[in-house]
Amino acid sequence: MGETLKEELVFRSNSLENSNQELKGEKISMSLCDGSCNAIEILQSLNIYRKTSMFTDVVLVIEGWDYPCHKAVLSSNSSYFRAMFGGHLKESHLNVIEIQKISSPNMSTLLDYMYGGSLEIDEDNVVGLLEASDLLHMSRLRDACVKFLENQLHPCNCVGIMKFADSFSIFTLSEKSKKLMLEGFAEVSCHEEFLSLSKDELVEYLSNENLVVRREEEVFEAVMKWVNKNSLERCKNLKELLELVRLPLLDPAYFLEKVEMDKTIQGCTECFSLLHEARMYYILGNQVNSLRQRPRR
Template sequence: MVLILGRRLNREDSGTRDSPAVKRKVFEVDSKTLTGNEVLEFSSGSSHSEAILQVFNEFRDSRLFTDVVISVQGREFPCHRAVLSACSSYFRAMFCNDHRESREMLVEINGILAEAMDSFLSYVYTGRAKITTDNVQFLFETSSLFQISTLRDACAKFLEDQLDPCNCLGIQRFADAHALKQLASRCRSYALANFPDVAQHEEFLDLRRDELEEYICSDELAIGKEEVVFEAVMRWVYHSVEPRRPVLKDLLHHVRLPLLHPNYFVQTVEGDQIIQTAPECYQLLHEARRYHVLGNEMMSPRTRPRRSTGYSEVIVVVGGCERVGGFNLPYTECYDPVTGEWKALAKLPEFTKSEYAVCALRNDILVSGGRINGRDVWMYNSQLNLWIRVASLNKGRWRHKMGVLLGKVYAVGGYDGQSRLSSVECYDSFSNRWTEVAPMKEAVSSPAVSSCAGKLFVIGGGPDDNTCSDKVQCYDPEEDTWALRASIPIAKRCITAVSLNNLIYVSGGLTKSIFCYDPAEDYWMHVVHTFSKQVMMTSAMVLGDFHFNFRAAMR
């Protein structure tokens, strides 16, 4: 039987029934009146695709229209080639090219779990997947194999949300193995931020040497004190002593042993059984001992505090005056170059003098002398944010300088109101006493003073009110003697010297230049032109007579 669909003719049309060429019209529309709304674009939206997927899933469950069976671990999954190919380029390549699998009804896939395949197919046919801590790893690997990026990314995001001190290292290793850079970076940041807790879990003990080094060498390691890092390293070593003992030195190279508390260092570090039998580590221990005695004189990568400890290297400005000839100021402030912030410290007590000397001793600051013939010496304790009066100078002086050499402070030269001084005093903080040492060969005030290569150098200065010196006087603490070295190319007072990498750099005074001195070669060289003479003079006075730049680890 044939069903013909059409419309019934009116009687008026019956007269034309015999005319085969008659054109039928339901209604007539004047083309001049068309507005462009005569076409309706209709879309049922995502509900249409969801409904079709639902039907296909029902077909899969009832094995209706299925044309391939995927076998995983002996479990069979009836599927539709078209659906698999539409979702996965892996299956598209398998079924659409001239592969053997494109013609076979049963396709076996190895290397994945049946449970993961079941979850994967559920996602393919429904667009939904149940990701759990039990199946996320296998589901990720399955979706990666079949090149379903959306499901793979969802698994990676799930792992990121599950980060915990007990699993972050394992997840990072998984992320590295699958080139998940974002997840690996997130894991590393989490482990750095929670290192004290992470180090207590079993995953930490299974780290490879290079993985452990990557963490403990980082400035971003979030710890309250460096003792945490040392204990983590030793726990890792003791977990498997024999194979790990040979790498102890390399690991301790990244532990900032000088920043350990001295009591902890002596009792715990030096008392450790493995360290005592590791002579290759003695140099690192010696470095820490020297730092406990010499402080910032002894610099190395291990003397720089980690940012998270609450310590940072800062520049401290002490005193000064509000204007030329104005009131002397008791203020002490520090500047953090990392944060760009200034912070007020404890005021200098009972101190209205000017032209005093300032220096840094270990992590403290000393201020001595001052106009007129001041003998008082104050020490700023950075841990307590407190100024403490210590032993007074034997001879009052101002326009002098102080330098630190081998853990002791030297007050050099100056003026007593009548003449320039050649006398030098040495301060031992452990005995809290100033003692006279050999005098300089030439009495000067306002020189530049710096320690370098185990010697103390006094550069330039003023022998009297009208002249400046170009002499370089070198003090040997072992021989308690002074010797003249190569003269500086300029004769200046109110200059400033700093030591860096066994060289001495001098600037300030009425000069535009910076000069560099090599003590080993006894040779001066011109480094660079700087600012105007006026600016350089101001800088010299700020750094030399009234203020002092001090870099130390402070809370």
């Protein structure tokens, strides 16, 4: 009986193989599940294990909160953790590791991303996520945050985004911010962030040959707005800043009414030579040789 059943199974197997070869000339196969489907199921299982502390082999401590995790998942998402657990650092032998410079909410979001494969980036969490992904060397998430900020650039926020980008050496974001600052100077200077520029930052801004303005009056008004924001402290910078304003290009009537009559300027004797230069240009024209009489772009 056993021998008969064995022979029958062999016969059926050979028959199926022979029939497939006759039909298509090659062996037929079937995929059980595509890679992404299987990967999602594995991640879902690992996420359940994380939330129930099953098979976890390390606990991250963030601001006093414990986060049980799997070293393999952390390492597959972050080269920071890969170096920590796979090298010769003391942390590779520890089961409890405290992580600094990341907030508990941001760490929770990062772990959801690591175990779930997706997250929502918005204006409330983008800065914290970028800082955390930069620290943990999560390049894909970092790049996504940078892209989000690039898409949010506006005259009202480009100064702050430029400073943030410079602090993290994000060259492309910094350059795009500066480009908007230069091309939209009149609108940028109307927003509060402009007034937060340091003196050196403002000098660099106004010195840029790519600064685009419709009228030189826009540059003068921006400088005076910046100075008057904190006149007691900033008046000492007035001459240095007015040197970057092309006073000879101002409308003569505007110069007489708005510049010469300005009380802050009248109280700064160091600026008188600049006023005299502008007056001479109105009288003598191009006979006065000064870089400040050269039109901007």
